[in-house]
Amino acid sequence: MRSTLVAIALTVAPLASAFAQSPQIVDVSHEPRHHLVLSNAYVRVFNVIVAAHTTTLIHRHDRDYLYVTLGNADIAAQKVNDTAVKLSLHDGEVRFAAGGFAHSAAVTGDSDFHNTTIELLKPASHLQQCTVSCAEPAPCSVARGGACPTVTRDFGADQWTAVSVTLPPAGRLELVDGAGPALVVAVSGVVLARGGPASGDAPIRGGPGTLGWVSASPRPGDDGHSGAARTLINESKVPARFVMVEFRNAA
DSSP states (O other), X not given: OHHHHHHHHHHHHHHHHHHHHSOOOEEGGGSTTEEEEEESSSEEEEEEEEOTTOBOOOEEEOSXXXXXXXXXXXXXXXXXXXXXXXXXXXXXXXXXXOXXXXXXXXXXXXXXXXXXXXXXXXXXXXXXXXXXXXXEOOOOOOTTSSOOOEEEEEEEOSSEEEEEEEEOTTOEEEOOTTOOOEEEEESSOEEEEEEGGGGGSOOEEESTTOEEEEOOOOOTTGGGOOOOOXXXXXXXXXXXXXXXXXXXXXX
């Protein structure tokens, strides 16, 4: 009997230890610092604010995602069963992470970590980060005043492109004709009016992290539309900085 009890104890003890050491993992939507602010057929977007010298719960990212850092921050990101990776993130920086992992993020600096996390609901193919010659041509007309925008490609895939935009006062950014919808994430304060087929969408006004959704451009001839370009117009007296994710295909 004594031998049997010892054998049972030896068997149960490692199991109990394993259960005690297993981290509790929540879905990103249940991590309390990740606040869902937009959900549609293309994306789930979270406004994320992690206070200085605090750590998120261990949370799971099942899908690929982009994140836009708002303000500078120093963090240590640690995947389950891996070592922590220190990151110094800069205002307006755009990064991509392939899904299928769980991690926590600890803020090691004195500034809060604020970001917009853009969960991509469909996988990306032929993904590339742009590192050289990343300036993108932008259709521009100064006939109505203002100056031309600067557009820099951050990432590109078959399904979408992520770009960083600086739009001068009174400047106009024309989106590609016939393109799919686009997500706008403000990096600075913005006052963006809409023009063309996007004129029916609400203006985009607010501070860093403010979102705007630009509807897909109608095809020429659909419902009497001419196929004119959708336009974003900076109505502020200072440059507007934002990140835009343009989708190419229907959801």
